[in-house]
Amino acid sequence: MTKWGTLPRVLLNFFIMAKGQYLTQEGLEKLREELNHMISVERPAISKAIAEARDKGDLSENAEYDAAREAQGLLELKISKLQDLIANAKIIDESKISTEQVGMLNKVTVKNLKTGARMVFTLVGESEANLAEGKLAVSTPIGKALFGRKKGEVVDVNAPAGIIKFEILEISI
DSSP states (O other), rough: OOOOGHHHHHHHHHEEEEEEOOEEEEHHHHHHHHHHHHIIIIIIHHHHHHHHHHHHSSGGOOHHHHHHHHHHHHHHHHHHHHHHHHHHHHEEGGGOOOSEEEOOOOEEEEEEEEOOOOOEEEEOOOOOBGGGEOOOESSSSSHHHHHHHHHOOOOEEEEETTEEEEEEEEEEE
16 A cells, blocks of 8 residues: 555645645636636747747757657646646635634734744745745645634744744734
């Protein structure tokens, strides 16, 4: 019997994707736009590059053809993953977001108890995470530690540098 840790990465990713990922409506629309761009712009461009490389003769020694075919394979993989993500997405109803405890789409203000630094994060799904915008994936160590906690609680985050203690100062929408 196979253990989860020994499954090939591709199969493990498949099982993770199959359960669905939480997205905002805005995040879902961005993914749809990205998918549409890949299908309507990038796919025809790669097909054209393959045709041009094929016209140059012997395919066995044609580096342009090989590169174009490899790009096509990578693009098709990306398209397939995006289609799966969109098909299995779970849309968060923003009208039902509570500020009683930390959850998806909550803006959380925390204080690092060692340094005194204050940080503000909005918890989102993995595909919407962007640390520059303060959007933190709920699957990260900080996101996992904060999720389900209440204002005033102190949480321990297992980070590569060791355990970091954060106090939850505020939960908002």
